[in-house]
Structure formats: C-alpha cells, structure tokens
C-alpha cells in the first residue's frame with residue numbers, strides 16, 4: 001500500500017475526490033494533506049474526512065529541510081491538487097517520477113507562472129478557444145513542464161463564461177485524476193501493494 005501526500009492551496013475539491021477514491025482501494029491511501037494556506041478550505045475537508053493535515057510556510061518549504069524531511073519519512077507519492085508554489089529542486093530530486101500535478105488546461109498552452117485556476121479559464125475565454133481540458137503530468141523544477149501522463153479535452157461553447165469553463169474542467173479532473181494516479185502507481189510497482 002503506497003502512501004500519498006497531497007499538496008493543496010485552496011478549496012481542495014480534487015484533494016477530497018482523491019482521498020475518497022483511494023478509501024476503497026488497496027493500491028494506495030492518502031495519509032496527509034499539506035497546505036501553504038492557514039485558512040485553506042481544504043483543511044475543513046480533511047477534518048471531515050479524518051485525514052491529517054499540516055500547514056507549512058515558505059521558510060519550511062524552501063529555506064529549511066522541514067517539508068523535505070517530512071516527505072522522506074511519510075510519502076511514496078506526492079500529488080499536487082491545486083497547489084500554487086513551485087516545488088524546490090531538493091524535493092523534485094528526492095522524488096523523481098513520484099510527483100504528479102494537474103493543470104487545468106491543455107499544456108503546453110496556458111501554462112507557466114501566474115497561469116492557475118481562474119486566470120487560465122479567463123485567458124482561454126478571452127482568446128476564444130474552442131476547446132480546453134486537463135493535463136496530468138510529472139513535476140520537474142519548472143512550472144508545468146514535466147512529462148505529460150494524460151490529457152483530456154472538452155469543447156467550449158460561445159456562451160460559456162470562465163466559470164462555466166472552470167466547471168467543465170473540474171468535471172474532467174474529478175473523472176480522470178484519481179484513476180490516472182492509480183495507473184501510474186500500478187505501472188511503477190507492478191501489482192505489488
């Protein structure tokens with residue numbers, strides 16, 4: 001049974017969906033949620049679901065080894081579910097091929113620093129794109145540049161607002177993110193649990 005630690009900065013609806021998915025699986029379990037925001041909505045979800053949560057600050061993350069040491073002890077996989085800071089090189093190095101992010105667009109389009117959440121959906125609306133989607137990818141030291149594992153698309157209608165686009169993207173995320181994580185874990189570990 002592999003141990004997943006989720007990083008989330010905001011609402012955490014993906015975090016909740018992943019936690020619930022793995023509650024019925026023997027492949028992996030979500031042991032902790034880590035957040036950089038003291039009042040993130042995801043903390044309430046963790047409480048309700050009985051999953052441990054921890055808040056850390058920039059100093060813990062980049063200046064000291066506090067977060068790294070915690071992960072080395074507690075995590076086999078790290079899942080970024082709406083987490084907005086870049087992962088420091090020392091964590092990327094320690095978890096090569098074990099950190100997975102979801103991005104709410106079809107990378108390499110609409111990626112990079114500042115491109116997150118509603119910023120992405122507004123930009124897509126402004127550019128009158130006819131489709132958008134999700135990208136699930138491994139994480140390296142650069143924002144949104146690691147190897148792509150999975151993408152799924154959805155059509156955008158003329159009348160769709162950025163909020164409508166966000167909802168369509170979230171639906172794809174809920175449908176595909178947990179099962180893609182499980183597939184990676186199974187591929188990397190065979191059927192060993």
Ligand code: GAR
Pocket residue numbers: 008010011012013014015081082083084102103104115116117169170173
């Ligand atoms: C998700 O749509 C995720 O793809 C996006 O933040 C949202 C978090 O929603 N991530 C990024 O933009 C990362 N660049 P949630 O907190 O409800 O899961």
